[in-house]
Amino acid sequence: MKLITVNFLTCAVKGCKTAAASYPLHFRDAELELQELEFQPEFILNIIPRIDWEALRVMANELGFPKIPDTKPEGDALKDEQLLKELHRLLLETQVVEGRLCCGNCGHEYMIKEGIANFLLPSHLGLIFLSVKLVLDFADPAQSKYTKV
Amino acid sequence: MMKCDYCRGSHQGGEPKVSTNLTSTPFLGGHDWFVHRSFNRYLQYSFQLTNPLSHPTIYQFPDSFQSTKKERKQKTEIVTIKGTKMLPTPCTSHVSFDTIYEPSEDSYLFLDTLSSSSESAWLTNHFSPSTSSPSPLLLEVGTGSGVVLAFLTANSHHILGRTDVLALGTDVNRNACLATRQTVLKAIEEQQQQSQNTQSTSTDDSKPSQIKSLISSTLTSDLASPIRPHSIDILLFNPPYVPTPELPRLPSKEDNDAGDKEGGMSRSEKFERESYFLSLTYAGGKDGMEITERLLADIPRVLSQRGVAYVLLCAQNRPREVVERIMGWDGDLEGGKWCAELVGSSGVQAGWEKLVIVRVWREFTSASSS
Numbered sequence: 001m002k003l004i005t006v007n008f009l010t011c012a013v014k015g016c017k018t019a020a021a022s023y024p025l026h027f028r029d030a031e032l033e034l035q036e037l038e039f040q041p042e043f044i045l046n047i048i049p050r051i052d053w054e055a056l057r058v059m060a061n062e063l064g065f066p067k068i069p070d071t072k073p074e075g076d077a078l079k080d081e082q083l084l085k086e087l088h089r090l091l092l093e094t095q096v097v098e099g100r101l102c103c104g105n106c107g108h109e110y111m112i113k114e115g116i117a118n119f120l121l122p123s124h125l126g127l128i129f130l131s132v133k134l135v136l137d138f139a140d141p142a143q144s145k146y147t148k149v
Numbered sequence: 150m151m152k153c154d155y156c157r158g159s160h161q162g163g164e165p166k167v168s169t170n171l172t173s174t175p176f177l178g179g180h181d182w183f184v185h186r187s188f189n190r191y192l193q194y195s196f197q198l199t200n201p202l203s204h205p206t207i208y209q210f211p212d213s214f215q216s217t218k219k220e221r222k223q224k225t226e227i228v229t230i231k232g233t234k235m236l237p238t239p240c241t242s243h244v245s246f247d248t249i250y251e252p253s254e255d256s257y258l259f260l261d262t263l264s265s266s267s268e269s270a271w272l273t274n275h276f277s278p279s280t281s282s283p284s285p286l287l288l289e290v291g292t293g294s295g296v297v298l299a300f301l302t303a304n305s306h307h308i309l310g311r312t313d314v315l316a317l318g319t320d321v322n323r324n325a326c327l328a329t330r331q332t333v334l335k336a337i338e339e340q341q342q343q344s345q346n347t348q349s350t351s352t353d354d355s356k357p358s359q360i361k362s363l364i365s366s367t368l369t370s371d372l373a374s375p376i377r378p379h380s381i382d383i384l385l386f387n388p389p390y391v392p393t394p395e396l397p398r399l400p401s402k403e404d405n406d407a408g409d410k411e412g413g414m415s416r417s418e419k420f421e422r423e424s425y426f427l428s429l430t431y432a433g434g435k436d437g438m439e440i441t442e443r444l445l446a447d448i449p450r451v452l453s454q455r456g457v458a459y460v461l462l463c464a465q466n467r468p469r470e471v472v473e474r475i476m477g478w479d480g481d482l483e484g485g486k487w488c489a490e491l492v493g494s495s496g497v498q499a500g501w502e503k504l505v506i507v508r509v510w511r512e513f514t515s516a517s518s519s
Binding site for chain 1: 321323363365374380405
């Protein structure tokens, strides 16, 4: 799992979706591995615009990477090849092999094993959502949100 | 009514028999689809049956059908057939299909639809504007072997006009996540090698497209549940679309971990486990739509403004009604209007098979509104 992935993830618990504290998820006991890739400045330049910078800073700090600028680089700052190389290394070359990802809102921890995080919820967290939805759907199909008005 | 040994559903019993005459065999409930989706698996099972009260009919694919599947499988490099460029099918020889869905007609319909000239042109136009735009984030839900995700990632230059795609995949089966990661990595590597070969043999100066697309991660998850809102640019979903009396439960951590100690399982435990995981690949509940409905409901949340979703449906899912319904979804605050269109179809092959692919996206009328 490349570190950039965490920028696109949030807690899988339905009730956490609207809580600000559920993003970003926080690493616990992360075991990292470097997998070298050819440095491609154009690629990292196209990736920077879609990064949530604050979430990236939180993650980098927690993992002990110190050199992240305070704000997202723009304009001339993007010509700094050293910075691009560091971001390339952090986002694309660094892989999480083992560890946990923790939600800052509900505290649920998602295990990472062989680089694959498990976001399946134990039944007491996941089924609430499912059963409510099914009951609603079967009780009154006219109220279904897909119904054309 | 008997409890079925295989799918755990209830249906009318009858002698299992092999039917080669597809047109004269009536469809029996939802199970014709079931048998189709796990055909090889079922044949294997039928030899182990002690109780003949299982699925009433086993269909055999007509020869023509098998050969198209075979042709698709054997595409290892770009070839041109009747003026159409056929992109290579990702290799899945490393995947064990004990608990993972083997790429079949539906998977290949996905490949052919995405790489069709009309769809590639639409996607290229959509994702390659004249000014630079951020790397597209691609998500396949329920990747199985990973053949579809690998195909789009490795061929992103041909299909999207971009070489900078980031891929994500989710599946409830941990084995499928492991397999998908490998399938995508292999496909990217193959593509890179081929473009290098072209580079060394080509005489003109035009720079061949060097693929840079990457797989970000695969995740064990229920549909797109851990995905951050409005982050996905391309979503792919080949759902469990077979109508079944009930849905299998989601796997627990123990179900997924049991794969590591398969050696200690008895033959029947192993079979039980494999059947359960395969049921997750096809069982769609009422109208075969229960899982798909949940994913559709999540589309407005996960798709970015420019986001596009592709969802495969079978005839029994009533695809035209699904399209109608999506077009009636409420637009968002930015003024986007939901659109849906059938963009791929298997046609009425052998008189019984009909699969379609729906494209779902938002249309903005920014210029005309001023």
